[in-house]
Amino acid sequence: xxxxxxxxxxxxxxxxxxxxxxxxxxxxxxxxxxxxxxxxxxxxxxxxxxxxxxxxxxxxxxxxxxxxxxxxxxxxxxxxxxxxxxxxxxxxxxxxxxxxxxxxxxxxxxxxxxxxxxxxxxxxxxxxxxxxxxxxxxxxxxxxxxxxxxxxxxxxxxxxxxxxxxxxxxxxxxxxxxxxxxxxxxxxxxxxxxxxxxxxxxxxxxxxxxxxxxxxxxxxxxxxxxxxxxxxxxxxxxxxxxxxxxxxxxxxxxxxxxxxxxxxxxxxxxxxxxxxxxxxxxxxxxxxxxxxx
Ligand SMILES: Cc1cc2nc3c(=O)[nH]c(=O)nc-3n(C[C@H](O)[C@H](O)[C@H](O)COP(=O)(O)OP(=O)(O)OC[C@H]3O[C@@H](n4cnc5c(N)ncnc54)[C@H](O)[C@@H]3O)c2cc1C
Numbered sequence: 001x002x003x004x005x006x007x008x009x010x011x012x013x014x015x016x017x018x019x020x021x022x023x024x025x026x027x028x029x030x031x032x033x034x035x036x037x038x039x040x041x042x043x044x045x046x047x048x049x050x051x052x053x054x055x056x057x058x059x060x061x062x063x064x065x066x067x068x069x070x071x072x073x074x075x076x077x078x079x080x081x082x083x084x085x086x087x088x089x090x091x092x093x094x095x096x097x098x099x100x101x102x103x104x105x106x107x108x109x110x111x112x113x114x115x116x117x118x119x120x121x122x123x124x125x126x127x128x129x130x131x132x133x134x135x136x137x138x139x140x141x142x143x144x145x146x147x148x149x150x151x152x153x154x155x156x157x158x159x160x161x162x163x164x165x166x167x168x169x170x171x172x173x174x175x176x177x178x179x180x181x182x183x184x185x186x187x188x189x190x191x192x193x194x195x196x197x198x199x200x201x202x203x204x205x206x207x208x209x210x211x212x213x214x215x216x217x218x219x220x221x222x223x224x225x226x227x228x229x230x231x232x233x234x235x236x237x238x239x240x241x242x243x244x245x246x247x248x249x250x251x252x253x254x255x256x257x258x259x260x261x262x263x264x265x266x267x268x269x270x271x272x273x274x275x276x277x278x279x280x281x282x283x284x285x286x287x288x289x290x291x292x293x
Contacts, residue, residue, distance in 0.1 A: 012033070022066075023217055059079065082099075110195045114187035120137070121203045134170070147185065159177070211251045232278050233248065
């Protein structure tokens with residue numbers, strides 16, 4: 001029997017405010033906010049939204065998102081553990097559900113003596129979000145370890161993408177499907193104690209240079225080719241520049257941090273000030289790294 005959209009009312013929160021679901025703690029309401037409890041229910045919900053012509057957005061950990069103060073129309077489906085949170089390891093292959101927190105996939109891999117992901121310690125959010133945006137940093141990006149992804153398209157059809165259909169570039173991937181159901185990664189065997197030590201060192205360095213305890217959405221701007229967005233902003237003397245409750249972090253100039261009472265409009269105004277100052281001084285147009293809804 002096919003489902004109707006009303007069959008999902010028990011997992012629906014109408015007009016749910018998105019701010020608490022994001023790391024930067026900003027944003028208005030989602031018209032329909034769904035928290036599915038199983039993979040089957042998730043896929044069936046996507047199919048029903050398609051049949052009812054309801055636009056769908058996927059929310060992972062909310063660590064790379066800036067939601068407008070007016071919120072969003074249509075459906076927001078939360079995909080994070082316990083939904084799609086399974087992680088299984090067989091020899092050098094790790095298979096993780098798209099809702100598994102990246103931190104859990106990293107620690108499980110390290111515990112099992114598999115190298116590669118320890119470089120990604122300290123990156124919040126889910127592995128689904130990480131793979132779509134090829135999350136990473138100075139020690140490497142997740143894409144180099146991903147061998148295939150199982151995805152759902154906007155019609156609710158499940159496909160596996162690998163090889164030429166799956167490419168990664170700086171904070172970007174070729175995945176244009178609606179949602180990542182699972183990710184298969186191939187890692188290299190190594191000593192788990194050595195990996196844990198390396199992970200700890202990277203974590204200490206990150207904690208010393210990034211405002212990890214503040215409300216933020218990570219780096220706001222992409223690094224222009226061969227340049228550091230943070231360094232350009234700092235050289236414009238913009239550290240600590242504030243608009244309303246939004247401020248350029250004094251610890252890392254590519255982070256906008258917010259206080260209670262801040263609005264998305266404050267962040268947007270701050271972003272525009274930074275973009276025009278950097279453009280004026282260096283002739284460089286800073287592009288956003290965060291996703292805007
Ligand atoms: C303190 C802090 C530090 C950070 N450090 C780093 C860093 O070092 N390197 C780095 O690259 N990033 C960093 N980030 C940004 C962020 O953590 C990553 O981009 C992360 O991978 C986003 O995952 P998420 O689940 O939170 O995605 P969300 O913020 O929920 O969503 C981001 C985008 O991914 C999509 N998405 C989420 N889940 C899925 C899914 N299952 N299937 C399909 N699409 C999906 C959403 O629709 C949206 O378009 C940092 C952020 C913070 C707050």
